[in-house]
Amino acid sequence: MNQKTFRALEYDRILEMLMTAAHSEPAKRYFQNLVPSSDKDFIQKELDKVEECFIYILKYGRPPALEFSDISLILKKARAQAILTPHEILEVEKVLKLSQEVRSYLANADSSYLKTIQERLFNLKEIIARIDQTFLTPEEILDTASPRLKEIRDRIRRLEARIRDELNKMIRDPKIQRFLQEPIITVRGDKLLLPVKAEHKDSIKGIIHDQSATGSTLFVEPFVCVEISNQIRVARSEEKEEIERILQELSQLISDSYNEIKQNFESLSELDILFTKARWAHQFRASKPILNTAGYINLKKARHPLIEKEKVVPIDVHLGKEFDVLVITGPNTGGKTVTLKTIGLFCLLAQSGMFLPADEGSEVCVFSKIFADIGDEQSIIQSLSTFSAHMKNIIEITQNADSSTLVLLDEIGSGTDPEEGAALAKAILKFLFKKGSKVVATTHYGELKTFAQQEERFENASCEFDINTLKPTYRLLIGIPGMSNALYISSNLGLKEEIVELAKSYMSKKTLELTDIINEMERKRKELEETLENANKLKIEAENLKKTLEEERRRFEAEKQRIKERASREAREFVQRVEDEVEKLFKELRKIAESLKEKEMLKQLEEKKREYENLVKSIEQASQKEEKLQSKLPENLRLGQKVYVKSFDAEGFVESLPDSKGNLTVRIGIMKLSVNISDVFEIEEETATKNLVSSKKAVEVNQKSIDMSIDVRGKTSDDAILEVDKYLDDAYTAGLKQVTIIHGKGTGVLRQAIRNFLRRHPHVKSFRDGTYGEGEQGVTVVELKD
Numbered sequence: 001m002n003q004k005t006f007r008a009l010e011y012d013r014i015l016e017m018l019m020t021a022a023h024s025e026p027a028k029r030y031f032q033n034l035v036p037s038s039d040k041d042f043i044q045k046e047l048d049k050v051e052e053c054f055i056y057i058l059k060y061g062r063p064p065a066l067e068f069s070d071i072s073l074i075l076k077k078a079r080a081q082a083i084l085t086p087h088e089i090l091e092v093e094k095v096l097k098l099s100q101e102v103r104s105y106l107a108n109a110d111s112s113y114l115k116t117i118q119e120r121l122f123n124l125k126e127i128i129a130r131i132d133q134t135f136l137t138p139e140e141i142l143d144t145a146s147p148r149l150k151e152i153r154d155r156i157r158r159l160e161a162r163i164r165d166e167l168n169k170m171i172r173d174p175k176i177q178r179f180l181q182e183p184i185i186t187v188r189g190d191k192l193l194l195p196v197k198a199e200h201k202d203s204i205k206g207i208i209h210d211q212s213a214t215g216s217t218l219f220v221e222p223f224v225c226v227e228i229s230n231q232i233r234v235a236r237s238e239e240k241e242e243i244e245r246i247l248q249e250l251s252q253l254i255s256d257s258y259n260e261i262k263q264n265f266e267s268l269s270e271l272d273i274l275f276t277k278a279r280w281a282h283q284f285r286a287s288k289p290i291l292n293t294a295g296y297i298n299l300k301k302a303r304h305p306l307i308e309k310e311k312v313v314p315i316d317v318h319l320g321k322e323f324d325v326l327v328i329t330g331p332n333t334g335g336k337t338v339t340l341k342t343i344g345l346f347c348l349l350a351q352s353g354m355f356l357p358a359d360e361g362s363e364v365c366v367f368s369k370i371f372a373d374i375g376d377e378q379s380i381i382q383s384l385s386t387f388s389a390h391m392k393n394i395i396e397i398t399q400n401a402d403s404s405t406l407v408l409l410d411e412i413g414s415g416t417d418p419e420e421g422a423a424l425a426k427a428i429l430k431f432l433f434k435k436g437s438k439v440v441a442t443t444h445y446g447e448l449k450t451f452a453q454q455e456e457r458f459e460n461a462s463c464e465f466d467i468n469t470l471k472p473t474y475r476l477l478i479g480i481p482g483m484s485n486a487l488y489i490s491s492n493l494g495l496k497e498e499i500v501e502l503a504k505s506y507m508s509k510k511t512l513e514l515t516d517i518i519n520e521m522e523r524k525r526k527e528l529e530e531t532l533e534n535a536n537k538l539k540i541e542a543e544n545l546k547k548t549l550e551e552e553r554r555r556f557e558a559e560k561q562r563i564k565e566r567a568s569r570e571a572r573e574f575v576q577r578v579e580d581e582v583e584k585l586f587k588e589l590r591k592i593a594e595s596l597k598e599k600e601m602l603k604q605l606e607e608k609k610r611e612y613e614n615l616v617k618s619i620e621q622a623s624q625k626e627e628k629l630q631s632k633l634p635e636n637l638r639l640g641q642k643v644y645v646k647s648f649d650a651e652g653f654v655e656s657l658p659d660s661k662g663n664l665t666v667r668i669g670i671m672k673l674s675v676n677i678s679d680v681f682e683i684e685e686e687t688a689t690k691n692l693v694s695s696k697k698a699v700e701v702n703q704k705s706i707d708m709s710i711d712v713r714g715k716t717s718d719d720a721i722l723e724v725d726k727y728l729d730d731a732y733t734a735g736l737k738q739v740t741i742i743h744g745k746g747t748g749v750l751r752q753a754i755r756n757f758l759r760r761h762p763h764v765k766s767f768r769d770g771t772y773g774e775g776e777q778g779v780t781v782v783e784l785k786d
Helices: 003-008 011-021 025-032 040-060 072-079 086-108 112-120 125-132 147-172 223-256 258-283 336-350 386-400 418-435 446-454 486-493 497-506 509-596 599-631 686-702 717-733 749-759
Strands: 135-137 186-188 191-197 206-211 217-222 290-292 297-302 315-319 325-329 363-365 369-373 405-409 438-443 458-466 471-478 642-645 650-656 663-668 671-676 680-682 709-711 738-742 764-769 779-784
Touching (some): 003 011, 003 336, 011 258, 011 336, 025 258, 040 112, 040 258, 072 223, 072 258, 086 112, 086 125, 086 135, 086 223, 086 258, 112 258, 125 223, 147 191, 147 217, 147 223, 191 206, 206 223, 297 336, 315 336, 315 471, 325 336, 325 418, 336 405, 336 438, 369 386, 386 405, 386 418, 405 418, 418 446, 446 458, 642 663, 709 717, 749 764
Parallel strands (some): 290 363, 325 438, 405 438, 709 738
Antiparallel strands (some): 186 191, 206 217, 297 315, 297 363, 458 471, 642 650, 642 680, 650 663, 738 779
16 A cells, blocks of 8 residues: 555545644644554454444543543653653643543443543643642743742742832932922832933932933932842742742652553553544544455445535445456446545445445455546646556556455556556456455446456446436445436437437447446346335334334233232232221120130131131232243243243243244244243143142232333323332332333433432432443443342
């Protein structure tokens, strides 16, 4: 791979986009010098890292803007015991503060790479605090930098105040005022001076530091202030020494933490690179490519990233399995060159650890070399014609191509005599094929269509052209050679029919037959596409109907479960009331029997009470058995296993294991029934189901089932919290370890209210957002205490 290929495929323009998107200097330099790798393992690891960042952004939003300079030289300078400037120290602090922010941002990281990065970011808060108390800006060091610095500056301020007081006293003195140009204090350099009239220069004793442009005013420092100024000068020298000591101290702190700071810097640089790639992938709706080393390319709905989103036409193209050389024909401006560039650019991007703007499942080969001869390479300076310039590139390609090479040739053989150009094109394609290279070439030569049709491992393709609108559709059609359509276009534009017919008479019979064959192939292709489109519509309708029926079934099951739970609750309440009434009745009857001294009646009462208690006990035992049965959902079903099918209230034997949707076949007697695994329960012994069936009707009202989730979407915060509170109590009592609260995304008000409530709930151990596939931020997954 070389810069010529990068320019031809516009890879350099993609790098410019990435450089602009990157925040830090190291990331910008990385993209400036990024060269595709041919190491498949390295590329795969890079793509896996980008995927982690891509998913993390979708879950938790974008990371902090990683804007920082390259501090590697600053760190080396500190390690060499040099004193850093305030600007350099603040650049180091920026990296340390960003490390803190990113460490917090990655708090939810549970994937291998991002978790490792988070653990590698050191929180050097002591150094940050020390720098913060030292600098306001790179030019201004705070008094809080050290106690001695504060003491020196306080002394300077007091001395300056003394000078100002002395000067104010003098300008208020009427005897002195008449010698002054104005009764004010002026500043020259760092000196406070009086503006004295030149003719009275001897009237105020002091040192003349400056004069006005006209010479009429002298700026004098009175001798009374000179001694104080000398003290200020000494103090400022002490201030400078103290600042140097402070800078040396901070430089030493940075030097002592060299390894930690360097690791933070390198980790942030790497993150900025990966998150830039992830953001680019999100911007272009890109997906992670599948890599291979078998020379196979399969791009699904590939969209060239440099074409506007509204105008780009996705293409499907594959190469390397059924054929190794693809010859694309068709009219000019039909999309042939864009197809070439898309194939080559996508291979370069994938080998640079980038996602591809294509559908999931797109696959590319890791090539060791990619060559592209695209565009007009004519050079006036070198006195090369277009043909000569192309041949110069092709000679280089044929000398270096091998079995791990992708070759892209635009308008192969053009720029010379058509017969010679076509012959030369055939020879080049055949030579590259024998070398084992994968080749995609565009051409206008009709002979190459026949050549590609006849040669093994060669295939034709074309860019579709709508004859009716006289416009290209830019769709790539593999297996169908293209036509220039010159006669059709001319006829539709209004060229006389006799001229068109005369032109046809000049064409060879073989060419006309080929044209008719291609047109017939195109007609049949469109018919098949229409048939396929209708079939897809019917499939979508069937799937939608299936989803509707499935949703209805779920609603029915949920309603059935709700009615069942309500009936069970009401039944328990009724049984409790009956028990209370019976107990009360027994007490009253016992009192009556004792007052009448009827021993036989007392005996009968006690016997009836025991019978009643035994009946209640048997109902409870049956209920416990059913609950136990419900808890025994099958984990590892085996063929022939005996199970209980709840919906049919019968035992059966497993005939087939569950499919991907959990459906299986159970034989009950002579019937084979399709049931869902949620309707099937394990049984330990033959008598278990019989006992359950005999008491089922009596205990059904006591059955209790707690869903693994609760849906409060559309409710007010107060109503939702009341329902969630009751639900958590029931789930905790039922022994559930984890439940899901479905509140939706919306404005986030309901989500925040529920989370505030969960923070203080006694049964809640922890909670989190749903992961990808669980509902993400539209749900909250709650872990309950033991």
